[in-house]
Amino acid sequence: MLEALEDAYRTVAAALDAQRRFVADASHELRTPLATIQGNAGLLVHGPDVGEDVRRSAAADIAGESDRMARLTDRLLTLARADSGLKLQLAPVELRPLVAEVVRQAASLHDGTTFSLQAAEVPVAGDPDALRQLLWNLIDNAVRHARAAVVVTLNEEGSWARLMVADDGKGVPASERERIFERFYKVDADRADAVKTERGAGLGLAIARWIAEQHGGRIIATDGPTGGAGFFVDIPLLSPS
Numbered sequence: 001m002l003e004a005l006e007d008a009y010r011t012v013a014a015a016l017d018a019q020r021r022f023v024a025d026a027s028h029e030l031r032t033p034l035a036t037i038q039g040n041a042g043l044l045v046h047g048p049d050v051g052e053d054v055r056r057s058a059a060a061d062i063a064g065e066s067d068r069m070a071r072l073t074d075r076l077l078t079l080a081r082a083d084s085g086l087k088l089q090l091a092p093v094e095l096r097p098l099v100a101e102v103v104r105q106a107a108s109l110h111d112g113t114t115f116s117l118q119a120a121e122v123p124v125a126g127d128p129d130a131l132r133q134l135l136w137n138l139i140d141n142a143v144r145h146a147r148a149a150v151v152v153t154l155n156e157e158g159s160w161a162r163l164m165v166a167d168d169g170k171g172v173p174a175s176e177r178e179r180i181f182e183r184f185y186k187v188d189a190d191r192a193d194a195v196k197t198e199r200g201a202g203l204g205l206a207i208a209r210w211i212a213e214q215h216g217g218r219i220i221a222t223d224g225p226t227g228g229a230g231f232f233v234d235i236p237l238l239s240p241s
Contacts, residue, residue, distance in 0.1 A: 030072065033065035075203040078133070079183065079210075088214045092238055093126040095119075095161055099154050102135045106150075110143050119154035122161040123238040126215055134211040137204035138165040138231050145169035151226055160217075160234040166224030177221040181209045208233070 040058040043050065050058075096119045107115040135152075142150045146167035153164045172180060179185050184202040205221075208231075212219040217235035224230025 030069065033069045033072075036065045037062050037069075072203070075207055078207050079203065082207075082210045088127040088130050088211075090125040090127055090215065093124055093128050093131065095122045095124055095126075095131070095154055095163070098128060098131060099135060099152065099163065102132055102139065103152050106136070106139045106143070112148075113143050113146055114149045115152065116149070117152045119152070120156060122154055122156055124161050124215070124235045125238050126235065127211075130211045130214065134208045134233065135163070135165070137208045138233075141165075141204055141231070142167040142229070145228065147228075149226060151224070156237065157234065159237055161237055163233040163235070164224075164230055166226055166230040167228040168224075168226040169228040171223060171227070172221050172229045180221060181205050181219070205231075 040061045043058050044055065099119050100117060103115055103117045107113075139150065139152070142165050146169050149168045151164070151166045153162075155162055182202075183206045186202045205219075209219050212233050212235065215235045217233060219231060219233045222230050222232065
């Protein structure tokens with residue numbers, strides 16, 4: 001009896017500690033864009049007359065950090081729903097057009113990165129919006145670390161639909177490949193800053209894993225075919241009716 005009570009206490013204490021860390025980490029991630037927005041807004045409103053170039057730069061910083069806060073808020077809400085026990089509603093989905101649409105949109109947003117796509121017709125039981133979010137999170141991560149190229153493939157592997165997103169960056173050390181799926185975990189600066197200066201909040205991969213698991217699937221990080229990191233998502237194929 002006493003041992004059971006101690007186990008229950010440890011479980012509750014661990015949950016409260018995780019919640020405190022989550023709130024602290026979320027507050028830290030929001031503080032940086034807020035400070036940038038406040039500083040640039042103060043410059044525009046209360047500062048001395050500035051040139052048009054400075055004004056445009058300040059406005060661009062405000063817009064960029066606002067977008068970053070919006071993405072972070074969306075991801076925090078997704079994790080909150082996951083913690084509340086939300087179950088995705090799955091229905092038949094043909095993955096090829098969904099993946100092709102996201103890759104096309106990503107290519108239009110990141111004109112400095114070359115995208116390649118090879119996709120087969122692959123049906124699954126899924127939530128289309130959640131699957132789009134999973135793919136966007138993986139592509140955002142790949143673009144952040146790529147030198148020049150991102151590769152996306154979709155095919156069947158046995159009874160699984162296999163989606164791969166790979167970059168040609170420095171890759172992820174074997175010792176980091178499980179931890180990168182933890183909330184707010186970030187790899188060291190050697191990978192994160194090797195190519196791009198922007199760093200993520202450390203939420204996208206945690207959300208991607210949750211979405212994959214909600215589909216009865218899995219996600220792993222390993223070496224990619226282009227020398228960088230490769231993220232492989234396996235989702236069960238749609239069973240014939």
